[in-house]
Amino acid sequence: MKKLSARRRHPLAALVVLLFALAATGGLYAAFAPVDEAKADQQSNQSLAIKEGKKLYDVGCSSCHGSQGQGTSDGPSLVGVGAAAVDFQVGTGRMPAQQPGAQAPKKPKVYSQAEIDQLAAYIASLGPGPAIPTEEQYDPSGADIAKGGELFRTNCAQCHNFTGEGGALTHGKFAPDLEGVTPKHIYEAMQTGPQNMPSFPDSVLTETDKKDIIAYVKTVNSDEAKTPGGFKLGGLGPVSEGLFAWVFGLGAMVVLAVWVAARTAKARKS
Incomplete structure (x- = not known):
């Protein structure tokens, strides 16, 4: 007790206590205050984005989707x-959309990315739904291309064909060609199910599965992609390849057989 009492009476004791208190106060402020300020700034920016998005929506979207996004007959x-x-x-x-129809086709975008983000913020405020994915979610680097091919053939080839060349559906609808589509938009399409496409949430296709599919699509549509069997016939799969074999392959064999028979008959006459 005497030693402790002596330390308390040390001339530098008050200074040490003061420095310790200042350090603790500064640490607590650094740990909590900036987070609150950042959160407040984020909420303010989000509110501003929603407000600006509402303005854009009222001008460009409300005539078809309703004043509050409730939908209309159009x-x-x-x-x-x-x-x-x-x-x-x-x-x-x-x-x-330029005009009503069975399906809205892809065309040059009207809004800048900043305006698209504002529109997205407003629509997201109307009700919970899939968020815009981050680059980490859709970046196909290091993905399993072979597995992506299996998943694509199981879930996507029925409409998009075997290498994403697209194809016709019923009543004027179609599955679009996937060549040149960005990884982010492919991921969003799987997540949200646009047009006539079914949605594939993470409970159906995981984030890793989506990356694998994106890697497969980008690989088979790259300039470096090679077709081991020769001309890929549009990448439409075994139907077109089989039809080509029957029409041209079998036709060539028939012509060859007729030519051989004619030559044989001519040789016998001679």
Whole structure:
């Protein structure tokens, strides 16, 4: 006790206590105050984005989708579709649609990416839905291309054909060609199910599965991709290849057989 009492009476004891208190106060402030400020700034920016997105929506979207995104006879409800659906539809130029039809085709986009983000923020505020994916989620670097091919043939080839060349559907609808589509938009399409496409949430295709599919699509549509069997016949799969074999292959064999028979008959006459 005497030693402790002596230390308390040391001339530098008050200074040490003061420095310790200042360090603790500074540490607590650094740990909590900046987070609160950053959160407040983020909320302020989000509110501003929603406000600006509402202005853009009123001008370019409300005539078809309703003043509050509730939908009309000319356009479906946007409540709960999420920011990812907006980023895909508007980012690929499908929306705003030029005219009513069975399906909105891809075309040059009307809005800048900043405006698309604002529209997405407003639509996301109407109801929960898939968010815009981060680059880490859709980057196919290091993905399993072979597994992606299996998943693509199981879930996608029925409409998009075996290498993503696209194909016709019923009543004027179609599955678009996937060549040149960005990884982000492919991921968003799987997540949200645009047009006539079914959605593939993470409970159906995991984030890793989506990366594998993206890697496969980008690989088979790259300039370096080679077709071991020769001309790929549009990449439409065994139907077109089999038809080619029957029409041209079998036809060539028939012509060859007729030629051989004619030569044989001529030789016998001689």
